Amino acid sequence: MADAQCACGALRLTFGEPPQLTALCHCFACQRRTGAPFSANAFYAIDCVEITGASTEFVRTADSGRKVHMHFCPTCGSTVYWRAEASPSWIGVGVGSFADPAFAPPAMSVFEQSKHKWVQLDETVGRFQGLPIDRS
Structure with missing residues (x-):
């Protein structure tokens, strides 16, 4: 498995197992975070991730009212990564951080309610207007 890292390589994540889920998100917060029309995200069990290097934290409130x-x-x-109060046992990592x-x-x-109309996805991808389940 490849490491994930920032552009300069100072913040790095190493994984002990494969992701539990890989998903695209079209919500406006992800669009703003990435500067792209959607984000590609991998989610790992928090206990299989080793983080090296310093990070600065920004806390935002999700549409659910919970903190990310x-x-x-x-x-x-x-x-490079995030932790959501809605899913405390997972860590999310931007797929682009792997450069793989x-x-x-x-x-x-998910959040296809705000998907750009010109984005076309493979028919094997599960599609949801919002979140598929509530992870409370």
Whole structure:
């Protein structure tokens, strides 16, 4: 398994097992976080991730009202991972942080209510207008 890292390499994550879920998200918060029309995200069990390097935390409130703790490199500004109060046993990592074209494809696409109309996805991807389940 490849490591995930920021653009300058100062913040790095190493994984002891494969992701539990890979998903695309079209919500406006992810669009703003990535500067792209959607985000590609991998979710891991928190206890299988080793984090090295400093991060700066930005806490935002999700549409659910719960907090999301975003961690980015204080040197280059790349957001590499996040922890959501709604899913406390998972850590989310931007797939782009792996820089691996062979990374596992997404199993689902969420918040398609705000998906750009020109984005086309494979028919094997599960599609949801919002979240598929509530992870409370």
